[in-house]
């Protein structure tokens with residue numbers, strides 16, 4: 001998170017004061033392509049950025065026969081916790097499915113022995129001479145007539161039937177800007193202002209879910225926060241909270257970290273010789289005030 005001695009909110013407040021004195025009238029007139037613009041009024045608003053970091057997990061399962069060693073190994077191993085790895089491929093036992101001792105089906109014909117993995121159960125190997133011109137057929141040294149110690153049960157004829165889940169986990173980050181409904185049309189203008197959660201100044205961090213538990217205790221509506229340091233959130237807190245809840249329960253999504261930030265901005269109206277002009281002013285991550293005509 002950016003730690004700066006200059007506060008984004010302070011810069012925004014200074015720019016707000018400058019607006020009110022008419023100091024930006026000329027800039028607005030130029031950017032709007034009109035002869036003259038005169039400051040009329042302004043409103044303070046704030047949206048909420050919900051930044052979620054986690055991973056998407058896709059998995060598939062199948063019944064397998066496992067040797068007791070492999071079963072014990074899988075039973076003791078789990079995928080890495082989401083806090084340690086956002087990307088991972090692993091297999092694990094699906095403990096919701098039954099586990100049954102069975103007789104190995106791989107070595108039914110000759111108990112304890114199955115098709116030799118080296119020669120595929122043929123019993124002989126084709127041996128190519130070093131020059132590659134001639135070849136000969138040799139007895140496979142790993143087996144007897146194509147039978148070798150069963151690769152599934154290890155020769156014990158006992159296996160464990162269980163469901164194994166194969167999992168592939170890939171990183172997924174989502175950033176969502178929730179604006180008060182009254183200014184929802186500004187989403188396109190404001191969405192790109194902060195490109196990554198790491199660039200958002202710490203002073204803008206907002207405790208939405210803490211607000212929820214505090215207000216619930218007092219019997220108030222969850223997400224009832226309507227203001228961030230004088231900037232109106234409108235209904236953004238309630239809707240951002242709803243979004244955060246949906247992220248927490250999204251299927252196949254493992255959440256590592258969810259943070260919420262306020263994004264304060266100004267809307268200002270100017271009169272011109274033609275139609276009135278509306279601008280949006282915000283401070284970007286380089287702490288530069290920017291204004292955009294709507």
Ligand SMILES: [Zn+2]
Pocket residue numbers: 116117118119120121122123124140141142143144146147148
């Ligand atoms: Zn063999």
Ligand SMILES: [Zn+2]
Pocket residue numbers: 104105106107112113114150151152153154155156157158
């Ligand atoms: Zn076997």
